[in-house]
Amino acid sequence: MIKLKKNIPLIDQHNKLGFWGGKFGGSFIPETLKKPIEDLTKEFQKLRKDKKFVKKRDFYFKNYVGSPTSLVKLKNLSKHLKGAQIWAKVVSEANGGAHKIYNATVHALICKAMGKKYIVGDTGAGYAGKMLSMAAKKFDLKCKIFMGAKDIKRQKPNCDAMRKNGAEIVPVYSGSQTLVDAVSECMRYWVSNCDNTHMCVGSTVGPNIFVKICGWSTAQISRELKSQIRKEFKKIPKRIKLINCVGGGSSAYGFWSEFIDYDKKQIELIGVEADGPKKSKLHAAPLSRNSKIGILHGAASYVCQNNEGQIKETESISAGLDYPGVSPIHCFLKDTKRARYTNATDEEALNAYKIVTKFEKLNPSLEPCHAFAEAIKIAPKLSRDTIIIVNSCGDAKKDRDILKQRLEKDND
Amino acid sequence: MTNSLIWQSFKKTRNENRPALLTYTVAGDNTKKKSLEILKSISNHADICELGFPHNTPIADGGQIQTSAYRAIKNGIKIKNVFSIVSQFKKTKKNKPIILMGYYNIVYQYGENKFIQKCKKTKVDGLIIVDLPHPENKLFASKCKKKGINFIQLVSPTTSNNRLKQIIKDSHDMIYYISMLSITGQKLKVSPKNIIRRYNKIKALDKSKNIVIGFGITEKTIKSLKKADGLVVGSAICKEITKSIIKRQNIVTNVTNIVRRLKNKIK
Numbered sequence: 090m091i092k093l094k095k096n097i098p099l100i101d102q103h104n105k106l107g108f109w110g111g112k113f114g115g116s117f118i119p120e121t122l123k124k125p126i127e128d129l130t131k132e133f134q135k136l137r138k139d140k141k142f143v144k145k146r147d148f149y150f151k152n153y154v155g156s157p158t159s160l161v162k163l164k165n166l167s168k169h170l171k172g173a174q175i176w177a178k179v180v181s182e183a184n185g186g187a188h189k190i191y192n193a194t195v196h197a198l199i200c201k202a203m204g205k206k207y208i209v210g211d212t213g214a215g216y217a218g219k220m221l222s223m224a225a226k227k228f229d230l231k232c233k234i235f236m237g238a239k240d241i242k243r244q245k246p247n248c249d250a251m252r253k254n255g256a257e258i259v260p261v262y263s264g265s266q267t268l269v270d271a272v273s274e275c276m277r278y279w280v281s282n283c284d285n286t287h288m289c290v291g292s293t294v295g296p297n298i299f300v301k302i303c304g305w306s307t308a309q310i311s312r313e314l315k316s317q318i319r320k321e322f323k324k325i326p327k328r329i330k331l332i333n334c335v336g337g338g339s340s341a342y343g344f345w346s347e348f349i350d351y352d353k354k355q356i357e358l359i360g361v362e363a364d365g366p367k368k369s370k371l372h373a374a375p376l377s378r379n380s381k382i383g384i385l386h387g388a389a390s391y392v393c394q395n396n397e398g399q400i401k402e403t404e405s406i407s408a409g410l411d412y413p414g415v416s417p418i419h420c421f422l423k424d425t426k427r428a429r430y431t432n433a434t435d436e437e438a439l440n441a442y443k444i445v446t447k448f449e450k451l452n453p454s455l456e457p458c459h460a461f462a463e464a465i466k467i468a469p470k471l472s473r474d475t476i477i478i479v480n481s482c483g484d485a486k487k488d489r490d491i492l493k494q495r496l497e498k499d500n501d
Numbered sequence: 502m503t504n505s506l507i508w509q510s511f512k513k514t515r516n517e518n519r520p521a522l523l524t525y526t527v528a529g530d531n532t533k534k535k536s537l538e539i540l541k542s543i544s545n546h547a548d549i550c551e552l553g554f555p556h557n558t559p560i561a562d563g564g565q566i567q568t569s570a571y572r573a574i575k576n577g578i579k580i581k582n583v584f585s586i587v588s589q590f591k592k593t594k595k596n597k598p599i600i601l602m603g604y605y606n607i608v609y610q611y612g613e614n615k616f617i618q619k620c621k622k623t624k625v626d627g628l629i630i631v632d633l634p635h636p637e638n639k640l641f642a643s644k645c646k647k648k649g650i651n652f653i654q655l656v657s658p659t660t661s662n663n664r665l666k667q668i669i670k671d672s673h674d675m676i677y678y679i680s681m682l683s684i685t686g687q688k689l690k691v692s693p694k695n696i697i698r699r700y701n702k703i704k705a706l707d708k709s710k711n712i713v714i715g716f717g718i719t720e721k722t723i724k725s726l727k728k729a730d731g732l733v734v735g736s737a738i739c740k741e742i743t744k745s746i747i748k749r750q751n752i753v754t755n756v757t758n759i760v761r762r763l764k765n766k767i768k
Contacts, residue, residue: 120634277560
């Protein structure tokens with residue numbers, strides 16, 4: 090039986106070789122990347138203990154990212170659903186419109202500290218890329234973003250933003266032309282250029298150190314949330330459900346990290362994966378659909394794959410969740426039963442978008458709409474003193490073309 | 502493992518005062534049958550044959566090998582077919598060493614022990630697992646050694662001196678030196694002179710080890726690196742397969758010709 094430890098951040102609960110629960114994570118990397126990853130690991134260990142660096146991070150989180158993002162009660166939606174109170178942590182208020190800015194800012198600061206001038210990153214929905222391009226511009230770094238050709242087409246607004254920030258978008262045509270291929274291509278680029286280039290992995294995935302850096306960055310969300318809950322309710326209420334969408338899992342970890350030590354009867358953690366179109370079998374839901382453990386992008390995690398170990402293509406309306414793997418720390422949370430993972434289809438996410446925008450002044454992107462779908466599903470069955478908080482981690486501006494097309498179709 | 506076929510190959514080429522020629526092709530590229538024919542034919546000129554078991558998320562391979570891998574997967578190659586290609590090859594070429602090369606997830610899904618057993622049974626001589634570096638590979642490598650299979654360690658220009666010593670200590674009959682910071686199939690961005698200089702430094706740590714150089718080796722560059730114990734050519738061969746398919750020419754003939762020319766350059 091693998092167990093969670095208390096009073097130690099989850100990102101640090103791995104063994105010497107980088108495995109959580111003895112089997113998730115690690116660093117399955119080509120020899121060439123051993124040295125740059127060791128260097129980065131040492132640097133990060135040093136920096137996170139360095140008070141000056143942490144102060145700098147907090148300065149930029151406050152004055153550049155715009156922390157704290159607000160916690161709001163969705164009164165109309167709660168009334169409509171006649172059950173639990175529904176709240177939203179509006180992380181999409183952060184500079185750039187999503188939680189990805191936390192990880193991007195920290196990576197840019199690390200890149201600076203290491204004296205590197207070039208930064209590269211992957212992106213699916215385009216948020217990780219957009220934020221990295223913003224941070225690169227802010228900190229005067231040259232930036233390349235790897236993005237699947239299919240995603241470039243469907244997330245145009247974010248691509249425009251990246252180009253405006255001076256980043257070069259490298260289209261990836263291999264495989265399914267989505268996030269999975271973008272991450273592979275970005276890693277390949279880093280193998281060839283690791284002497285002068287820093288790599289930012291856009292989520293809590295990849296070799297161990299990237300999981301840690303990203304989790305350390307997004308954890309800001311739950312630090313804010315904890316004090317906001319205390320302020321709002323005087324103490325931590327008895328029944329809370331924290332609902333978050335899970336693709337790689339960076340926003341979910343950030344949303345939950347401060348609450349993992351609580352009893353799950355008091356604070357339930359619910360992760361919602363993308364099940365894809367109702368009729369499709371290409372679910373991007375390795376946790377909730379019980380995929381086997383496999384190695385993808387340098388780490389062991391539950392992975393959508395066939396019996397041979399070939400990675401399966403996935404399909405989702407939400408580019409940010411369209412990924413066959415998932416963070417090793419979520420695998421660990423699943424196996425220790427601390428978090429519960431479920432999924433929502435494209436149709437359910439779209440429906441949630443319609444309902445949320447009808448009742449509230451909120452414009453959640455298709456990723457958090459998966460989380461809202463679960464909230465809408467369970468809220469009516471719950472008591473009024475149950476507090477559901479959804480991480481509204483992205484803004485739907487980037488989805489305007491898809492939404493226009495899909496919602497018009499539904500109205501026909 | 503001084504009686505291994507790999508060790509004997511290096512002994513032979515050293516006696517002939519030339520580097521060993523190692524080829525890399527992908528099993529099932531472009532079909533199962535054709536890849537066996539290619540392997541049999543090029544092994545008349547190559548000293549050691551590396552056979553890739555393809556993966557659809559190869560993080561260290563460039564375009565040429567990716568294309569070959571995707572083509573093979575699309576044409577239905579399964580890991581059991583890879584093993585059957587090896588055993589059929591060994592029926593007629595029992596003294597030619599075969600090294601299987603690929604990514605760890607394929608081994609992991611098959612089961613480490615079962616995979617090694619199967620290698621032993623089909624007479625695989627060595628294994629290269631691209632994304633299982635030292636020290637993570639120590640247990641797996643020792644399991645291989647127990648079954649008489651060479652686990653081939655990789656070293657690169659970024660490998661620190663301390664690591665080098667450790668890796669060499671844990672290595673078997675062959676070590677693979679990655680010529681530059683690169684994925685497979687890119688142009689040589691370091692001068693051959695510098696590659697050989699670094700190579701000699703590694704070689705000096707333990708003269709008894711056979712160290713081959715790979716990455717960026719083509720017909721143009723191979724001669725300048727002939728001081729090494731062995732040289733690996735992969736992408737240039739995969740590219741030739743792609744070219745032959747597009748031009749509708751005989752793949753086996755074209756690929757065999759390029760391997761023959763490579764060999765002639767280092768004789």
